[in-house]
Amino acid sequence: MEKGEIDIAFALFEKPMPNMIIQKFYSEPMVVIREGNHSEQGDFISLLSLDPDNELYHEWSPTFRTWYDQHRKDVKFSGIRVDSAGLILTLLNNPGKWSIIPMSMARKFITLGTFTLSNLDGSPPERMYYQARPRYPSARVAESLQILDSCLSIIHDNTYPVFRTHNLLNGKVR
Incomplete structure (x- = not known):
């Protein structure tokens, strides 16, 4: 430019x-997407209630990283760090896996498989x-x-x- x-x-x-x-x-809002059907579809869930071993983490922005670090500071990260958003769908097809992703991605994922979409308490930055x-x-x-x-x-x-x-x-x- x-x-x-x-x-x-x-x-x-x-x-x-x-x-x-x-x-x-x-x-757009950031939401949690999980493999499988969960009763909390669309409901608010706590980030701390999600199993850190099953997390697929992607650093969406510096603002997201700051929010994430503040909300997970007492939890040791043991999930998978994903450097490409395109890998999330592939890895999400394993039982129990979850990720925080933009709403537009979540809507697409739901059309491609059995996933549950939930909002987070203490919402991440858009x-x-x-x-x-x-x-x-x-x-x-x-x-x-x-x-x-x-x-x-x-x-x-x-x-x-x-x-x-x-x-x-x-x-x-x-």
Whole structure:
């Protein structure tokens, strides 16, 4: 973006850049997904009630890591550290395994197998997505960005109605 080779970017981390506007684009809750059917589907559960031996841990962000460390400080980690979110589904297919993942991933996992989705007491920070765009776009780029904004608004309104309160598209909470 700084070289002017692209006009917009989407990122998982907020990185200030000169002559760019970085804004929150979208957020979604983090939830617990577990293999199998559990009676607490959708209910709130305590992180400390989950077996640390069966955890699949992925460090989603520095903010998530801080939250996690505060909530698990008295529990020795004995699970599996996963460095790729794509591995979680494969490893989650083992009895008793669980992980904290973004809601969009959890919804997809539920369509692929027998999983239980639960909310956490003391909710983890939401997964944030950011948009970067030029502070002073050319007329051509400004017109393109307006078209993109219209398309993104339609997609968000029709694809994720459950998450409208988490949609920060163009700085507006819907």
